Structures are given as C-alpha cells and as structure tokens.
Amino acid sequence: MDWNRKSRSWKGIASVLAVVAAAAVAVAVAVPFLPTRLTDVFAQTANDATEPAARTEAPEPDQRVAVEVTRAQSRAVNRSRTVAGRVEPARTVDIAFQVSGQVLRLKVEPGDRITEGDLIAELDPVDFELAVDRAQAAFDLAESEIKRAASLAERGVAAESRLETARAEYAQAEVALREAERRLSQTQIVAPFDAIVARTFIEEYVNVTSAAPVARLQDVSEMRIMISLPEELAAVARRSPDAFDIVASFPAVPGYTAPLVLRSFATDVDRTAQTYDVEFAITGDVDRRLLPGMTARVRLSSAVAQDRAQSVMVPVSAVDTSSRTEPSVWVYDEASGKVTRRTVRLGLPINNEIVVLEGLEGNELVVSGGWWRLSDNQSVTVSGL
Numbered sequence: 001m002d003w004n005r006k007s008r009s010w011k012g013i014a015s016v017l018a019v020v021a022a023a024a025v026a027v028a029v030a031v032p033f034l035p036t037r038l039t040d041v042f043a044q045t046a047n048d049a050t051e052p053a054a055r056t057e058a059p060e061p062d063q064r065v066a067v068e069v070t071r072a073q074s075r076a077v078n079r080s081r082t083v084a085g086r087v088e089p090a091r092t093v094d095i096a097f098q099v100s101g102q103v104l105r106l107k108v109e110p111g112d113r114i115t116e117g118d119l120i121a122e123l124d125p126v127d128f129e130l131a132v133d134r135a136q137a138a139f140d141l142a143e144s145e146i147k148r149a150a151s152l153a154e155r156g157v158a159a160e161s162r163l164e165t166a167r168a169e170y171a172q173a174e175v176a177l178r179e180a181e182r183r184l185s186q187t188q189i190v191a192p193f194d195a196i197v198a199r200t201f202i203e204e205y206v207n208v209t210s211a212a213p214v215a216r217l218q219d220v221s222e223m224r225i226m227i228s229l230p231e232e233l234a235a236v237a238r239r240s241p242d243a244f245d246i247v248a249s250f251p252a253v254p255g256y257t258a259p260l261v262l263r264s265f266a267t268d269v270d271r272t273a274q275t276y277d278v279e280f281a282i283t284g285d286v287d288r289r290l291l292p293g294m295t296a297r298v299r300l301s302s303a304v305a306q307d308r309a310q311s312v313m314v315p316v317s318a319v320d321t322s323s324r325t326e327p328s329v330w331v332y333d334e335a336s337g338k339v340t341r342r343t344v345r346l347g348l349p350i351n352n353e354i355v356v357l358e359g360l361e362g363n364e365l366v367v368s369g370g371w372w373r374l375s376d377n378q379s380v381t382v383s384g385l
Contacts, residue, residue, distance in 0.1 A: 074362030
C-alpha cells in the first residue's frame with residue numbers, strides 16, 4: 001500500500017512539472033507575435049533596466065539651433081480696399097405719349113442704341129390732322145372777321161365793341177390752332193438724348209393712353225458706378241476725394257479697367273449696413289461691351305506715395321501660429337545670439353509678406369525659418385544676414 005501511494009505521488013509531481021515546462025515553451029514561442037505593449041511588459045519583467053523608446057526633445061537653451069533670419073522692413077504700403085459696385089446709366093427715363101391714340105409704328109427694340117432725335121414710336125395722326133384743319137379754318141375765319149370789323153370801325157359804320165369781339169375771337173382761334181398743332185406733334189416720340197433702349201412696354205396697333213410708358217431709355221453718354229462705402233472710408237472720400245486713386249474693373253468685360261471720378265455722395269445712411277451710397281463716373285472712352293446693370297469691382301487706393309502710412313512688413317513664414325491663440329514672431333538679438341518670442345497683431349498679407357500692426361517697430365531681425373524648434377532665450381546660429 002505504501003509503495004502504491006508513493007508511486008502515485010511521484011506521478012503527480014511529474015505531471016505538474018510537465019505542465020509547467022509546456023507553458024514555458026508556449027510563452028517563448030508566442031512572445032514575438034504578441035502586441036508591442038505586451039512584449040514591453042514581458043521585457044520589463046525580464047529586465048527592468050531596458051531603455052524606453054527614443055523621443056524627440058526640444059534642444060536645450062544653451063544648445064545652438066540653425067535658423068534663417070530676415071530684417072523687418074518699415075515702408076509705405078499701398079493699402080487698398082476693393083468693394084463691389086454696379087454699373088448705372090447717367091439717367092433712366094420711361095418715355096410716354098402725351099396724348100391718347102392707336103400706336104401706328106414702334107421703331108425700336110430692346111437693346112437698340114439710338115441718337116438724339118431718332119423716332120421711337122408714332123400714333124395714328126389722322127384724327128389730330130383733322131383737328132388741325134378745323135382749328136386752321138376757325139383761325140382763318142377769325143382773321144377775316146377782325147379785318148372786316150376794323151374796316152367798318154374806321155368808317156364809323158360799326159361799333160367799336162364789334163371790333164373788340166373780333167379781336168378776342170381771333171386770339172382764341174390762334175390759341176386753338178397752336179394747341180391742335182402741338183397735339184399733332186405729340187403723336188411722335190423722338191429720343192431726347194443718346195440712349196440705349198432698355199425695354200419696350202407696348203406693341204404696334206394697340207391703343208394707349210397719355211402717360212402710359214412706351215419705352216425705357218438709358219442715357220449712356222456717361223456711365224456711372226454706384227457703390228456703398230463703409231463709414232470709415234466714406235468720411236475720407238467725401239472730405240478729400242483726390243486722395244484716392246479709384247479704378248473699376250468688370251468681370252463681364254475682361255481686360256477693361258476704367259478710372260473713376262466722384263459724381264455724387266448720398267448722406268442718407270443705410271441703417272442696416274451702415275454704409276453710404278457713392279456714385280462715380282467713368283472717365284475716358286467707355287468700352288461698348290459695358291452695359292448698365294453689370295457688376296463692377298472698385299479698388300480705392302492712396303493716390304500719393306508719401307501720404308501712405310508706414311507699415312512694418314515681415315515674411316509670412318516668420319509668423320508663428322502653432323502654439324498660441326495670438327500670432328507671434330521670434331526676434332533675434334545680435335548681441336546675445338538668442339531669440340525671444342514676441343506677440344504681434346497682424347494686418348493683411350501682401351504677396352509673400354504680411355503687415356505687422358503692433359509688436360514690432362521695424363528693423364528687427366525675425367526668424368523666418370526654423371522657428372518651430374525654438375524656445376525662449378534659445379541660442380541660435382543664423383543665416384540670411
């Protein structure tokens with residue numbers, strides 16, 4: 001019995017040792033295929049002295065970093081503003097007959113260019129010609145009657161009152177004749193100025209009443225540009241319009257730019273946009289492709305170079321916007337050979353440079369390349385001087 005118990009004990013110990021050996025072999029085989037995190041755990045357990053993965057650290061302040069520097073320039077900058085505008089004619093008129101009648105001829109179509117005196121439309125003149133004939137007959141009768149009354153009054157045959165009555169009837173007949181002739185002339189509408197026919201409102205052979213629009217004419221003898229200026233520009237433009245060069249370009253007419261001069265300035269502000277309507281006129285020859293209603297881009301810039309404000313300019317690449325809510329630049333001190341960060345307020349970019357409104361005085365050396373490796377009071381080796 002004792003022998004049997006001892007035999008079973010040795011067999012149990014042998015089984016445990018076999019299981020442990022098998023587990024060790026399995027771990028040794030599986031470790032190369034485990035995720036990195038788990039292999040690191042095993043490695044740490046095996047050897048606590050293992051180094052962690054290498055990482056990039058910023059250089060120490062005393063360690064020199066190679067950077068490129070550029071000198072901040074203070075110079076006059078042509079600050080310009082571009083606003084949207086609209087092409088307008090010098091005036092727009094809805095022209096109409098002053099008498100009623102049937103339209104006999106309509107001589108224009110929308111888009112036609114007409115000159116002063118050209119016929120636009122005509123009414124049937126027959127009734128008006130008959131009215132002139134009646135008025136002429138009445139005038140002739142009144143004229144003969146006044147001559148007879150004057151002759152009789154000279155011989156003392158007729159009373160003086162008859163002569164006065166004849167004179168009154170003659171004057172009335174003369175007025176009636178002039179009125180009939182004027183109404184006959186109003187059966188035709190002619191162009192009052194050189195214009196473009198924007199649209200027509202009637203067709204031939206329809207009956208129209210007086211004052212009913214017949215055609216809309218746009219006076220293009222001078223083309224205007226209407227823009228809305230914000231209040232800060234409007235104040236300067238009204239006080240000294242000659243201080244600006246104002247030029248318009250037109251997306252629909254490529255290659256054509258036009259200088260502008262001030263024509264009118266509305267002082268009634270748009271209360272929603274807080275802008276003022278300003279009207280400019282195109283000077284020089286007007287491109288015939290330009291039509292009322294087209295869009296214009298109006299650029300306002302300083303007229304005289306010496307009147308332009310001095311601005312500090314730095315390369316766009318010198319602006320550090322990576323780690324702060326406010327932009328900054330790195331300023332290099334030649335005496336110490338170190339750099340410091342300086343917060344700045346920026347204006348508009350101009351080509352590859354940008355205006356610095358606050359933070360630099362001009363003539364400073366700023367880092368334009370390699371600033372992402374810097375820290376305050378970092379020693380640097382510079383290039384670009």
